[in-house]
Amino acid sequence: MDRAMTFRLLVAGSLMLALAACGGFREQLGLTKQSPDEFRVVSRAPLTVPPDFSLRPPEPGAPRPQEGTSAQQAERAVLRNSAGQPTVVTQTAINPNRSLGEQSLLNAAGAQSAEPNIRLIVERETNQINEESERFVDRLVFWNAQAPAGTIVDPQAELRRLQENAALGQSPTTGPTPQIERRRRAPLEGIF
Known part of the structure; x- marks a missing residue:
């Protein structure tokens, strides 16, 4: 009996190990996280009470009449103004070079109130x-x-030079202008 019990435990342990190694086993037990596919999530029209209670209930999988086709949704999105009403294009506003649809699109987008110098801005x-x-x-x-470009003039030495030139009666431009020589920094100076 001791051998049979050991054999059963060995078989049960190997089966559990084999099942734990399978990726589908964890999913079947519900141990993995199932996140929705973001590309398959779609918005649905809100539920409303129909004005006529004699309407038949919708069939599963049938298209929703209030949503319409994707072409109708795009048309509604483009040709409605901010109040949700269709944009009306009058005959006086129509440019002869544009079709009625182009003019309606421009009106809905607010092309008349565009900044005239937007390119410069x-x-x-x-x-x-x-x-x-x-x-x-x-x-x-x-x-x-x-280092900033140019040379740095030594102010005290320049003042002394100008005072000497004035005392001797010479022009202020006589003699070299004293400059401060910048010390060159070492390649790794300032890193540490």
């Missing part, structure tokens, strides 16, 4: 964003502070 904003991003990239690439 967009160009200015884009240039500003590009300059800011270039400065950011420069700070990342050239992390150590760059």
